[in-house]
Amino acid sequence: MDDDRASGPLGSPALRVLREQLGRAFGGLAFPGSCLVCDSWAGADRASAGLCDDCRDELLDAAGPACRRCALPVGPFATREDGCGDCSGRRLGFDAALAIGPYHGPIRHLCLRLKSARGAWLAPQLIDILVEARAEELAYADARAVVPVALHPFRHWQRRYNQAEALAQALADRLGLPMVRGLRRVRPTSALWRAGRVERHRQMRGAFQAHRRRLASLAGAPVLLVDDILTTGATCSAASRALKRAGVGSVVAVVIGRAEGRG
Ligand SMILES: [Zn+2]
Ligand SMILES: [Zn+2]
Structure with missing residues (x-):
């Protein structure tokens, strides 16, 4: 924390401690005016955005050149169209992918907070940054609807929350598009984080079915498929294939963080 923030009227050390204690007392909600990532004073004018200038800049800096096909960061002069x-050379179910940036630092921190229902209010903030960082790619996608990656019904019932749906709703609201719950997870999958790329793709095969009736008006149309993190692409590939079997024209996977897959 620099001197400027520490000496502000609500940035004194004692008040900062008070704000942090209040934040914890309110179930992890950041106290208005404090940064979502680093808890430093973000300023009253930033209360709605909830990020201090440093963290916001770090997030936007993370949104560097990325592969159009899988959203992995690439060098500034790389050819990005063919992967x-x-x-x-890998078969992916989706046609393109975009993320704010790599899954570490503040992006990882915010994704972890978004994973619980108490963090749902973060979704519009993250979507604001995504839309700012990836405006060109989103315009190019020219999508007609936003579809969240679905959880298995048992898992959804257990958690009563799906962060992909919170993000999809925020993105739909922001772009003025309908949010369509067009997918059902028909098979639960276990411990995917331990699996390598081949195993992840094998486990996800047939894990989704489409709600054909809900997707009927999207025949031949481009859609945005939303999840929080893309790692090997196995989940988004399986979900995209289910959407395409139901007649959707093309799928752009939209995530917050792009993690590097193993295997
Ligand atoms: Zn911050
Ligand atoms: Zn790629």
């Missing part, structure tokens, strides 16, 4: 060294 990068990581995805070139």
Whole structure:
């Protein structure tokens, strides 16, 4: 924390401690005016955005050049249209992918908070940054609807919350598009984080079915498929294939963080 913030009227050390204690008392909600990432004083004018200038800049800086096909960061002069060294030649179910940036630092921190229902209020903030960082790619997608990756019904019932749906709703609201719950997860999957790329793709095969009736008006149309994190692309690929079997024209996977897959 720099001197400027520490000496502000609500930025004194004692008040900062009070704000943090109040934040914890209110179930992890940040106290108005404090930064969502670093808890420093973000200023009253930033109360709605909830990020201090440093963290916001760090998030937007993370949104550097990325592969159009799999959203992995690439060098500024890389050819991005046909895929990068990581995805070139691999079969992916989606046609393009975009993320704010790599899954570490503040992006990872915010994704972890979004995973619980108490963090649902973060979704519009993250979507604001995504839309600012990836405006060109989103315009190019020219989508007609936003579809969240679905959880298995048992898991959804257990958690009573799906962060992909919170993000999809925020993105739909922001772009003025309908949010369509067009997918059902018909098979639960276990411990995917331990699995390598081949195993993840094998486990996800047939894990989704489409709600054909809900997707009927999207025949041949481009849609945005939303999840929080993209790792090997197995989940978004399986979900995209289910959407395309139901007649959707093309799918752009939209995530907050792009993690590097193993295997
Ligand atoms: Zn901050
Ligand atoms: Zn790629």
